[in-house]
Amino acid sequence: MxxxxxxxxxxxxxxxxxxxxxxxxxxxxxxxxxxxxxxxxxxxxxxxxxxxxxxxxxxxxxxxxxxxxxxxxxxxxxxxxxxxxxQCTGYQSRGKVLIATVETDIHDIGKNIVSSMLVAAGFEVVDLGVDVPAGKILEAALKEQPQVVALSSLLTTSRPYLRDVINLFQEKGQRENYRIIIGGAAVNAEYAREIKADGYAENALEAVHLVRRLIGGESQDA
The missing domain is CATH 1.10.1240.10 (Methionine synthase domain)
Known part of the structure; x- marks a missing residue:
C-alpha cells in the first residue's frame, strides 16, 4: 500500500x-x-x-x-x-543492443552510461565488458541476435579495432544483419563514415536517439 x-x-x-x-x-x-x-x-x-x-x-x-x-x-x-x-504482462523490450569496449581498451564509464540509458529507454542490453576482441563480439552477436552492435573506443590506440570488428562481420557474411554504431573519445562522425559504421553517437543521449532511429528503420542524420 x-x-x-x-x-x-x-x-x-x-x-x-x-x-x-x-x-x-x-x-x-x-x-x-x-x-x-x-x-x-x-x-x-x-x-x-x-x-x-x-x-x-x-x-x-x-x-x-x-x-x-x-x-x-x-x-x-x-x-x-x-x-x-x-511480470506476467511482460517487460516489452523495444529491441536488443550488444555493447562492448573494443580490444586493448579497458575504459568502461562511457559504455556503462550508454548501457544504463538504453535500458532505461526500454532496450535489452547485452554488455560484453571491456577489451573485447572482434571474434568474441561476432560470436556474441550470432548468439544474442541484437539489432544493434554498439562499440566504444576511448583510446586512439584502440580505434583500429573498431574497423577490425566491422571487417570481420563483413568477411563472415554477417555485416548486413546488424547495425553497428560507434562512440567514445577516440572517434567522431567522420571516422564512423570512413570505416562504414552505421552511425556515431557523441554521448549517451545521442546513442539512445540513434538506436531508436536504427531499430525504427529511420535514416541516420550523421
Whole structure:
C-alpha cells in the first residue's frame, strides 16, 4: 500500500540528482510497497532520465552530471529489471543492443552510461565488458541476435579495432544483419563514415536517439 512517501517521485528525483543510493532506496521502497515495477520505471527512472537529457541538451548539465545520472540508473535497474521481466504482462523490450569496449581498451564509464540509458529507454542490453576482441563480439552477436552492435573506443590506440570488428562481420557474411554504431573519445562522425559504421553517437543521449532511429528503420542524420 502506498504511504505518504512516494517512491516513484523519489526515484525520478534521485536520477535527476545523480544519487545512486537514493535511487536504489526508492526502487526498493517501491517494490516493498508493491507498486507496479513498470510505473517505477516509466514514471520514475525514465522520467528522471528525460529531465537529465533536457538539462544536458540545454547546457545546464555537463558530462559529470550525465555520469552520475547513469550510475544512479544502473544501480536502480539492477534490482528493478528482474521484477519487470517477471511480470506476467511482460517487460516489452523495444529491441536488443550488444555493447562492448573494443580490444586493448579497458575504459568502461562511457559504455556503462550508454548501457544504463538504453535500458532505461526500454532496450535489452547485452554488455560484453571491456577489451573485447572482434571474434568474441561476432560470436556474441550470432548468439544474442541484437539489432544493434554498439562499440566504444576511448583510446586512439584502440580505434583500429573498431574497423577490425566491422571487417570481420563483413568477411563472415554477417555485416548486413546488424547495425553497428560507434562512440567514445577516440572517434567522431567522420571516422564512423570512413570505416562504414552505421552511425556515431557523441554521448549517451545521442546513442539512445540513434538506436531508436536504427531499430525504427529511420535514416541516420550523421
Amino acid at each position: 502506498k504511504t505518504g512517501h512516494d517512491p516513484i517521485e523519489a526515484a525520478r528525483q534521485a536520477v535527476i540528482d545523480g544519487d545512486s543510493q537514493a535511487a536504489l532506496k526508492a526502487v526498493q521502497d517501491g517494490l516493498a510497497q508493491e507498486l507496479d515495477p513498470q510505473a517505477i520505471l516509466d514514471q520514475g527512472l525514465i522520467a528522471g532520465a528525460q529531465v537529465v537529457g533536457q538539462k544536458f541538451e540545454a547546457g545546464e548539465y555537463f558530462l559529470a552530471d550525465l555520469m552520475l545520472a547513469g550510475n544512479a540508473l544502473k544501480a536502480a535497474l539492477e534490482i528493478l529489471q528482474p521484477e519487470l521481466q517477471r
